[in-house]
Amino acid sequence: MRDIVFALTLFLTSTVCMSQRSYQQDAIRYFELNGTEQQYDAAIDQMFTLLKQQYSTQGIPDKIWEELKGDKIAALTTIKSLLVSAYRSNFSHEDIKQLIVFYESETGQQMVKDRTQLSDNQKGKLSAFYDSEVGKKVQNQSNSLRTMVAEVSEQWSRDLYTETINKLKNKGY
Template identity: 80%
Template sequence: MRNLVFVLTLFLTVTANFAQRSYHEDAMRYFSLNGTEQQYDQAIDQMFTLLKQQYSSQNVPDDIWNELMGDKTEPLRNIKSLLVSAYRSNFSHEDIKKLIVFYESETGQQMVKDRTQLSDSQKVALSDFFSSEVGQKVQNQGDSLRTMVAEVSELWSRDLYTETIKKLKTKGYQMP
């Protein structure tokens, strides 16, 4: 009997973890498709532009900047993981899957690329999407979701900025 309880507990735990991971992975994919990842990639570039200006009197060599900029994969993965929590409280896994389908479509891709260049048929598809249950949810959750995303973004950018300044300090460069 004890073994049966153990096996059932293990099964339920593994199933729950798989479902969470699946939501997480799909949300991460959604952030790559809808332009969120590109937005934060640009934010990292802008932060380094600002830091280079702030440290211009320190004559920090390009190889140090290149090392600090390094691979953006980790900070981008971090912000997307933080955003998953905000989305989880607003959208079900099924909602995220439907958002992925939309953003994988030509209309979704064009909307990310340049919304002003949507064709007439794409405008109809966009209108149909926003009339759908998930589209309505996106519109209705807008303000609360934007607030949560703004808070998460602020924390993430502040931490990234502070961490980069610490790294500069360990290399002997002080904030002027």
């Protein structure tokens, strides 16, 4: 009897853990598809451009800048994890899965590339998406989600900037 209870507990625990990991993985996939990851990747590049201008008189070798940019993947992982938390409070796992399906579609991909170039057919599919339950949720949650994302982004970028400045200071610049 104890073995059955142990096996059942182990199964339920692993199922819950897999479900949580799956939400995280799916949300990160969604961020890749909808352009969010690329947006933060570009923000990091812009930060380094700004820092190079600010430190232009310091004679910092390119090797140091490349070393600092080596932390880019970790910075992207951090912001995506923070964004998952914001999305988790607004969208269910099923919602995220449906968002992935939409953004994997030709219409979703065109929206990311250039929304102004949507064909009439794609505009119809976009309209149908926004009429769906998830589409309506996206529209209804947009203000609160935008506020949460802005707060997360601001804190993340401030921390990243400060961390990079401190690394430069530790290297004597």
